[in-house]
Amino acid sequence: xxxxxxxxxxxxxxxxxxxxxxxxxxxxxxxxxxxxxxxxxxxxxxxxxxxxxxxxxxxxxxxxxxxxxxxxxxxxxxxxxxxxxxxxxxxxxxxxxxxxxxxxxxxxxxxxxxxxxxxxxxxxxxx
Amino acid sequence: xxxxxxxxxxxxxxxxxxxxxxxxxxxxxxxxxxxxxxxxxxxxxxxxxxxxxxxxxxxxxxxxxxxxxxxxxxxxxxxxxxxxxxxxxxxxxxxxxxxxxxxxxxxxxxxxxxxxxxxxxxxxxxxxxxxxxxxxxxxxxxxxxxxxxxxxxxxxxxxxxxxxxxxxxxxxxxxxxxxxxxxxxxxxxxxxxxxxxxxxxxxxxxxxxxxxxxxxxxxxxxxxxxxxxxxxxxxxxxxxxxxxxxxxxxxxxxxxxxxxxxxxxxxxxxxxxxxxxxxxxxxxxxxxxxxxxxxxxxxxxxxxxxxxxxxxxxxxxxxxxxxxxxxxxxxxxxxxxxxxxxxxxxxxxxxxxxxxxxx
Numbered sequence: 463x464x465x466x467x468x469x470x471x472x473x474x475x476x477x478x479x480x481x482x483x484x485x486x487x488x489x490x491x492x493x494x495x496x497x498x499x500x501x502x503x504x505x506x507x508x509x510x511x512x513x514x515x516x517x518x519x520x521x522x523x524x525x526x527x528x529x530x531x532x533x534x535x536x537x538x539x540x541x542x543x544x545x546x547x548x549x550x551x552x553x554x555x556x557x558x559x560x561x562x563x564x565x566x567x568x569x570x571x572x573x574x575x576x577x578x579x580x581x582x583x584x585x586x587x588x589x
Numbered sequence: 590x591x592x593x594x595x596x597x598x599x600x601x602x603x604x605x606x607x608x609x610x611x612x613x614x615x616x617x618x619x620x621x622x623x624x625x626x627x628x629x630x631x632x633x634x635x636x637x638x639x640x641x642x643x644x645x646x647x648x649x650x651x652x653x654x655x656x657x658x659x660x661x662x663x664x665x666x667x668x669x670x671x672x673x674x675x676x677x678x679x680x681x682x683x684x685x686x687x688x689x690x691x692x693x694x695x696x697x698x699x700x701x702x703x704x705x706x707x708x709x710x711x712x713x714x715x716x717x718x719x720x721x722x723x724x725x726x727x728x729x730x731x732x733x734x735x736x737x738x739x740x741x742x743x744x745x746x747x748x749x750x751x752x753x754x755x756x757x758x759x760x761x762x763x764x765x766x767x768x769x770x771x772x773x774x775x776x777x778x779x780x781x782x783x784x785x786x787x788x789x790x791x792x793x794x795x796x797x798x799x800x801x802x803x804x805x806x807x808x809x810x811x812x813x814x815x816x817x818x819x820x821x822x823x824x825x826x827x828x829x830x831x832x833x834x835x836x837x838x839x840x841x842x843x844x845x846x847x848x849x850x851x852x853x854x855x856x857x858x859x860x861x862x863x864x865x866x867x868x869x870x871x872x873x874x875x876x877x878x879x880x881x882x883x884x885x886x887x888x889x890x891x892x893x894x895x896x897x898x899x900x901x902x903x904x905x906x907x908x909x910x911x912x913x914x915x916x917x918x919x920x921x922x923x924x925x926x927x928x929x930x931x932x933x934x935x936x937x938x939x940x941x942x943x944x945x946x947x948x
Contacts, residue, residue, distance in 0.1 A: 476741065477908070478769045482748030485756070523904060550740035553733065572744040575752050 467586040469494045471513035473504040473530065474548070475522040482575050483548075487517075491579025501530030508534045508543075515586060516545040520560070528563050535564075546585050548573065594619050595712055598639035600629040600656065601674070602648040606697070610643060610674070613701050614708070626651030630659055633666055641712055643704075644691075646675040646682070654689055661690040668718075670711045674699065734898045735784055738912070742773045742780075776910050783914040787897060790921045797839040797925055804875050804946065805830040805868045807840060811847040812866060815855060822907055823860035829867045836875055836948050842922045843946070847877070849915045850942050854881035856905045857940070874928075874945040885936035894932060895920040 470493050474480045480497060487493045496511045498504040502525040504518065516534065518527035525533075531545050547560045552570040560568050567585040569578070596619040599610045604624075611620050621639060623629035625648050633639065642660070646653035653673060660666045672693040673686040683694045692711050695704060749766040752758065758766070789795045812828055819826050854864040862882040869876055884903050886894065893899040898913040905911065923930045926946055934940040 476745070478745035478773065479741070479748065481769075482745060482752060485752055486748070489756070550737045550744070552740075571740050572747040575748045576755050 464586060464589060465514075467493065467514055467583055469496070469511065469513045470515050470517050470582070471496050471498065471504055471508060471511055472517045473498040473501055473522065473527065474519040475499055476519070479519075479571070483517075483573075483578065486573075486575035486578040487582070490576060491582070493579065493582075501525030501527055501533075504530050505533045508540065509537055513543070515582070516543055517582065518545060518547055520547055520549040520551060528560075531563065544586070544589055546582060595640040596621060596637060597708065598623060598629065598632060598642045600624075600626070600642065600648075600653070601645040603645075606645065606674075609699070610704070613704060617705075618708075625649065626653065626656040629656050633660065633669070638666065639669060640715065641708060642669055642671045643674050643708075644671050646673055646677055646686070654685060657686070657689045657691055668715070670715050672707060672711065674704075731787075731897065734913075735780075738780060738898075739777065742777050745773050746770055746777075780912045780914070783912050783918060786918050787914055787921075790918070790925075795921070795925060797842060799837050799839055801835045802838055802840045802843075803833060803835050804838070804843070804877060805833045807844055808847060808866055808868055808877060811844055811851060814848070815851045818852070819855050819864065822855060822858070824855055824858050825863040827863055827865045829865065831869045833868060833870060833875055834948070836946065838926055838946055839922075843926070846919045846922050846944065847879075849919050850879040850944075853915065854879050854883065854940075856907070856909045856911070857881065857883040857903055859883065859906050862939075870948065871945075873948055875948050876943060876945045878941055878943045880939065880941040882939040885938055885940055886932075886934040887936055888934075891932060891934060895930075 470487060472483065472487065472495050474483060480499075484495060484497060488495050496507055496513065498507055500522045501518070504516070505525065516531065518530060520527040527547055527549075534540050535543060544566050545564060546567050546569055547565045548569045548571060549556075549560070550571040552568065557568050566589055569581055573581070594617075597614055598621045599607055599614075600623045601607050601610070602625055607622055607624075611622065614620050621632055621637070623632050627650060629642070629644070633642075644653045644656060653675070657671050657673075660669060660671060667690075670692040671690065672695060673691050674695045674697065675682070676697040678696045686694050692714075693707050695707065749770055753763055753766055808830055809828065812826055816826060851864070851866070858864060858881045865880045867878045867880070883906070886901055886903055890901045894901065895916050897917045899917075900911055900913040920930055923944055923946075928944060928946040931943050932940065933943075
């Protein structure tokens with residue numbers, strides 16, 4: 463369907479993981495990234511940044527990924543914004559739960575930084 | 590076995606038989622009575638689940654076999670052990686009883702000591718089965734959390750090393766990655782060591798090497814070890830250590846307790862604040878307290894403070910990590926010494942942990 467994926471709103475509270483993902487998505491993948499340290503920061507940035515896609519960690523302080531998703535989807539024009547969760551909680555029932563919340567896919571941690579951008583692009587092209 | 594008295598449901602259509610069993614059991618157990626099959630099912634489904642059922646077979650309307658069959662069909666009641674008590678003594682009847690899921694078969698006229706012994710055995714079996722199930726549930730939850738808590742640091746270890754191998758990175762970036770890899774692997778080692786401690790404690794293989802030691806001396810040694818970290822965060826450590834008599838404890842394990850409390854206090858304190866360690870003799874016990882002026886712990890989280898993987902909503906002030914296991918290990922070590930631990934905390938003011946050990 464889609465226009466090529468460009469703008470990703472990325473939320474992750476762990477600085478080391480954030481650093482790996484930013485290299486993987488910006489330098490390797492060539493995406494435009496808005497980096498947030500919590501769900502709350504992502505919510506505050508969403509309207510102005512107008513992302514194509516949300517890429518969220520699940521467990522974050524202040525506001526977790528699922529809550530931020532819900533809040534962002536209640537913003538005008540963002541009702542159907544696609545989301546991918548990146549998480550270390552990858553038991554089958556947990557993945558099913560994230561899909562129920564509307565995730566187009568779940569990328570398990572640890573992820574391979576060299577192929578992360580491709581994995582995200584594949585998810586995007588599936589929509 | 591649980592402390593609470595177990596409840597036994599006696600089902601028989603003859604009052605005399607009921608009375609015999611009731612007299613026999615009333616001393617040690619709570620008893621409930623049903624005069625027929627329908628009443629028995631109603632009793633069982635009306636709230637109080639009995640721990641065991643003594644079930645007559647030949648009853649009007651609904652016989653004992655049918656009652657047993659229905660009990661075994663429901664998830665609620667299928668684990669209640671059923672013992673048939675009956676005058677029907679041929680092998681086929683007995684086999685039918687077992688095939689319907691009964692755990693035992695007693696023929697009338699009953700022998701009181703045999704009934705008591707079998708009831709006791711089956712209650713004990715049920716108790717240990719329940720305990721096994723509960724432990725298994727806890728173990729699975731524990732494994733799930735441990736796997737999750739190891740996956741996160743592995744993400745940075747694997748990601749950073751992979752990038753260093755596959756991408757041209759500037760030198761300063763490489764150094765930064767190496768420092769992170771080193772820090773993260775230390776953190777993982779701490780988690781693994783904590784997991785092994787918890788596992789040793791849970792399986793009862795937690796040997797203490799009790800010798801005469803001095804708590805104030807140990808406290809000073811452990812304070813020296815954290816003073817560098819404290820200084821880096823601009824936190825002052827004040828120690829008020831009484832001269833204490835030597836007492837019996839495991840120096841390494843109590844040292845581990847002090848390390849935990851001291852690093853926690855530093856971890857959750859802001860720069861410019863102070864951490865105070867006090868030792869004293871009080872009421873024939875030796876007490877050590879570690880007090881900080883940190884963020885404090887919300888009241889509703891205090892109760893869960895000592896559970897495994899129960900991290901509070903309070904965040905470390907300098908980006909430090911928690912395994913969520915430290916305080917549960919601390920409590921186990923203190924209890925293994927027959928000591929006590931308590932905590933006082935006020936949000937915005939700080940937290941104090943008190944540990945009392947036998948003198």
